[in-house]
Amino acid sequence: MAIASSLWRRLVALYSRTNLGQRDQSNTDARVPNSNELLRLPDGRSGSTQVIGLAAVERFVVPRAAVNDVHEHLAEVGRSGYEGLGLWVGTVAAEIATVERALIPQQRLIRSAAGVGVHVDGTELHRINMWLFDNGLRILAQIHSHPSDAYHSDTDDEYALATAVGSLSLVVPDFATGPTDLSQTAVYRLDKAGKWMAVSQETVNRLIEIVD
Ligand SMILES: [Zn+2]
Numbered sequence: 406m407a408i409a410s411s412l413w414r415r416l417v418a419l420y421s422r423t424n425l426g427q428r429d430q431s432n433t434d435a436r437v438p439n440s441n442e443l444l445r446l447p448d449g450r451s452g453s454t455q456v457i458g459l460a461a462v463e464r465f466v467v468p469r470a471a472v473n474d475v476h477e478h479l480a481e482v483g484r485s486g487y488e489g490l491g492l493w494v495g496t497v498a499a500e501i502a503t504v505e506r507a508l509i510p511q512q513r514l515i516r517s518a519a520g521v522g523v524h525v526d527g528t529e530l531h532r533i534n535m536w537l538f539d540n541g542l543r544i545l546a547q548i549h550s551h552p553s554d555a556y557h558s559d560t561d562d563e564y565a566l567a568t569a570v571g572s573l574s575l576v577v578p579d580f581a582t583g584p585t586d587l588s589q590t591a592v593y594r595l596d597k598a599g600k601w602m603a604v605s606q607e608t609v610n611r612l613i614e615i616v617d
Contacts, residue, residue, distance in 0.1 A: 459571025460597060463500040465545060465613045467493060472615055474507035476577070476585045479550040483580025486552075487514035490523045492566065493546040493573075494537060502545050508533065510566075521552060525566060546573035550581045555591035557601050570597050573604075573613075587613060 475491030482489035490512055495504040510533055513524040537543055547567040555578035567574055576591040583589060592609045593601040604612065 459497055459502060459545065459569050461500055462497060462502045462571050463612070465493075465502045465504065465573065467504040467613060467615050468506075469615055469617050471504050471507040472585050475509070475548045476581055478509045479548070479577055479581035482514055483550055483582060485514075486521070486580070487516060488521045488523045488550050488552070488580070489514070490525065490547065490549040490566070492533075492544050493548070494542045495545050496542060497545070504545055505542055522560070523549060530566070543569065544572065546575060548575040548577065550577045550579075552580055554578060555589070557591065557593045557603070562601050565595070565601070567595065570595055570599075574601055587615075 471493050475493070478491050479489040490510065492508040492510065493504040494506060494508050495502060497503075510525045511529045513526070515522040515524055533544075544567050547565060549561070555576040557574060557576060561574065561576070565572075565574060572595045574593045574595070576593070578589060578591075587609055588606060592604040592613070594604050596602050
């Protein structure tokens with residue numbers, strides 16, 4: 406399992422690993438052309454990039470718009486039979502992680518005999534990391550869809566884009582055809598040993614607060 410613990414380690418790693426996030430190298434069937442998405446920057450907060458782990462975070466506060474933005478993307482690619490991927494990015498202060506917005510990385514949607522997958526290449530990851538650094542934000546959670554059951558596969562473990570201890574990974578079932586519903590979403594959290602651990606529904610209810 407290759408999980409770096411900080412943005413900088415990620416940046417360094419990107420130069421040597423170009424297949425981060427790749428589930429399948431055989432086919433590239435579709436592409437999401439959303440290259441402008443990341444360029445629409447929020448106000449230029451720059452500077453402080455204190456690397457504070459997410460391990461101590463007891464609550465993730467998530468604007469409904471960020472939830473909906475990712476869900477709409479997952480549903481849209483799902484209608485064509487593809488998995489999709491989105492991120493919640495924001496800040497951490499003490500025990501509270503505050504999501505500022507969603508990011509939809511440029512991604513290759515993959516379908517092959519082995520199944521479906523989604524790939525974010527190293528160039529895009531580099532661009533995301535630079536953008537996050539410039540804006541004083543970090544990846545708090547990754548969200549991706551599955552054709553049917555929601556669970557963290559071995560590939561999901563290995564190629565997670567969220568790499569900080571305490572990060573969340575959400576898996577949305579049924580190509581996100583349903584409404585946004587955390588009770589139907591599998592939620593995992595990266596522990597100190599680098600393992601993605603399932604979070605119980607009871608804990609999810611405490612951990613993730615969606616705000617309007
Ligand atoms: Zn998966």
